[in-house]
Amino acid sequence: MTRALFITATGTDIGKTLVACTLAHQARAQGLAVRVLKPVATGFDEMNIGETDTYNLLTAAGLPITAETLTSCTPWRFKAPLAPDMAARREGRHVDFGAALAHCRASLHPDHFTVIEGVGGTMVPLGARETVRDLIAELEVPAVLVTGSYLGAISHALTALESLLQRQITVRAIVVSESRGAPAPLSETCEAIAAHAEVPVLPLPRLAGGPRPWETAPPLLELLPS
DSSP states (O other), X not given: OOSEXXXXXXXXXXXXXXXXXXHHHHHHHTTOOEEEEOOEESSOOTTOGGGSHHHHHHHHTTXXXXXXXXXXXXXXXXXXXXXXXXXXXXXXXXXXXXXXHHXXXXXXXXXXXXXXXXXXXXXXXXXXXXXXXXXXXXXXXXXXXXXXXXXXXXXXXXXXXXXXXXXXXXXXXXXXXXXXXXXSOHHHHXXXXXXXXXXOEEEEOOOOOSSOGGGGSOOHHHHSOX
């Protein structure tokens, strides 16, 4: 079984965190030791930790919420809900790509299942030159690409997939997270993407609300090819 996965997406607010939490939760349910990372986060409200992606990732992995675990999971946190390079500039800071890469590498261990969640979409800039795609490529871990089922999602998914494959990144699957008010059934969107993608396409229907929706998700981890 793959011991690390990088969860990326076609854009923001697609369902990336839900997929990452689902995989972490399901790995933990299988008795695996789980680590979670979201090395860079924007729109991060330090006064409302419980509403952050980092909080959800740690919770899904069964890890305590402490200053240490928050920093270990997400060392680069910025307030503005913008691309990381833009959000960092507003605070007189920058994302050190080399340091972010080293932090992720140090968290990879053969005895742990590590789930790494990116920020925004696949081509979101992290620094002056690097993007999320560069981070995935340098880490040399397989990716799971998350898209929605909104109008335009098919093109976005196939474009993002092509971008990842151009860098010889292994894409384990595309997960189609059902969008609210989608113009077509989830199954039809999955079929349309699968017709042009040489990777598995997995549906993720909209889940019931609540603080931990990933606990009711279908068995995504079991469906991923090894």
